[in-house]
Amino acid sequence: xxEQLPDRLSPxxxxxxxxxxxxxxxxxxxxxxxxxxxxxxxxxxxPGEEKRLIEVIRKITGLALPDGAGGGIxxxxxxxxxxxPGKFTVVDEAEGLAQAFAGAITPAIGTLTDLSHGRTALRxxxxxxxxxxxxxxxxxxxxxxFPLGAGRSTNHHDVFAQIQRSGADQFDIYVFRSFARSFWKxxxxxxxxxxxxxx
Amino acid sequence: MLITCPYCGPRDVIExxxxxxxxxxxxxxxxxxxxxxxxxxYDRLNPAGDHNExxxxxxxxxxxxxxxxxxxxxxxLSTEFARGGHKAGGRS
Ligand SMILES: [Zn+2]
Numbered sequence: 303x304x305e306q307l308p309d310r311l312s313p314x315x316x317x318x319x320x321x322x323x324x325x326x327x328x329x330x331x332x333x334x335x336x337x338x339x340x341x342x343x344x345x346x347x348x349p350g351e352e353k354r355l356i357e358v359i360r361k362i363t364g365l366a367l368p369d370g371a372g373g374g375i376x377x378x379x380x381x382x383x384x385x386x387p388g389k390f391t392v393v394d395e396a397e398g399l400a401q402a403f404a405g406a407i408t409p410a411i412g413t414l415t416d417l418s419h420g421r422t423a424l425r426x427x428x429x430x431x432x433x434x435x436x437x438x439x440x441x442x443x444x445x446x447x448f449p450l451g452a453g454r455s456t457n458h459h460d461v462f463a464q465i466q467r468s469g470a471d472q473f474d475i476y477v478f479r480s481f482a483r484s485f486w487k488x489x490x491x492x493x494x495x496x497x498x499x500x501x
Numbered sequence: 502m503l504i505t506c507p508y509c510g511p512r513d514v515i516e517x518x519x520x521x522x523x524x525x526x527x528x529x530x531x532x533x534x535x536x537x538x539x540x541x542x543y544d545r546l547n548p549a550g551d552h553n554e555x556x557x558x559x560x561x562x563x564x565x566x567x568x569x570x571x572x573x574x575x576x577x578l579s580t581e582f583a584r585g586g587h588k589a590g591g592r593s
Contacts, residue, residue: 349584371508386562387508387582440513447510455509457516457560 312336313422313482317490320501324494331430331496334489337423337474341399347388347412358406359392362399374451376468383453383466388412391453391464391476393423422482424489427472430496435473437492439463445470458485502575507582508562516560522546523553523567549573555583 312318314336322330347355356367363380367373367390374383381393392399400416407414426434432443438458442448445467453466463485464476477485490498502514522545528537546552554568565583570576 371510387564389562440515455561455563456512460560462560 310338312338313479314486317483317487318500322497322499323490324497326497326499329497330428330499332426332428332434332493332498333501334486334493334498335425335427335501336486337425339393339395339423340397340418341392341394342417342421342423342476343392343399343403344415344417345390345392345403345407345412346415348410349388351411352388354411355388355390355407358403358411359390362402362406363392363394368451372452372454374453374466376451376466376474381451381466381468381474383451383464385453385455385464391466393474420479421476422479424475424477424482424486425468425472426475426489426493427469429471430493431471431473434489434492434496435465438488439465443473458488461485502577504556504558504566504568504577505580506558506561506564506566507580508564509558512558512561516558517566518557518559520555520557520565523555551578556580 318336345355345359359382360366363382365375365377365380365382367375367382367384372384374381379395382390384390397418400414400418403414435443439456441454441456448454448467450467450470453464455464457463461478461481466474468474503511504514504517505511524546525541527541528534532538550571550573552570552572554570556566556568558564558566566580567583568580569578571578
């Protein structure tokens with residue numbers, strides 16, 4: 303007998319309206335969506351244990367983190383990026399990633415925090431994605447400064463956000479779930495001038 | 502004012518929280534040396550020029566940083582992690 307799982311509800315529901323909006327007569331320049339990953343984890347290595355943690359991430363997810371601050375990689379199904387010294391966000395479309403890591407991250411290596419129910423993942427894609435993002439966050443979104451796969455920790459009106467570049471003109475934004483609807487509405491308003499489609 | 506976080510790169514000062522004078526030396530918690538506690542709480546160099554400060558990148562990677570800031574020009578002369586062990590890997 304199949305396990306009876308509860309329905310997953312989106313915090314954006316009352317303000318999530320698929321279709322074209324804003325100034326889209328001249329074309330839709332950004333596409334907004336909620337990616338709804340099943341797993342969002344925060345992994346942290348004790349000082350000196352970073353390389354062991356990166357190796358655990360590679361074993362469990364198959365993703366090899368590039369060197370350097372804020373480095374990351376995305377396979378489309380899974381994603382990982384550094385957001386602070388020795389700390390990484392790991393995302394999977396499927397649920398259950400925390401269980402996969404639980405045995406592998408020993409107390410000597412570091413810690414695992416399951417944020418699957420605490421964060422909401424939003425995606426902005428299209429030729430004007432950099433333009434719209436630059437209105438929210440005071441960081442450089444140009445490709446040479448913010449390479450493919452890389453992650454950034456920053457904030458919007460004092461609300462913390464993590465951002466990963468998951469495509470040349472695509473960003474995934476991780477926000478607190480309790481703030482997600484407010485941020486989503488702001489993102490929609492900011493996208494009106496370029497024309498946006500909600501998928 | 503921009504502060505270059507060793508992890509995140511240059512960021513607006515709005516992302517940072519000032520954690521106080523970086524010259525203070527906190528006595529051991531059990532210390533009963535009243536002069537040392539008095540100096541820790543009240544004595545400040547208050548220089549017109551380069552000043553050692555502690556800042557936290559609270560709106561970013563949340564690292565605590567040692568910063569040298571010129572109190573006249575607000576120029577940031579140097580930044581580094583306040584704690585050792587994470588010296589490598591800064592964005593250039
Ligand atoms: Zn930082």
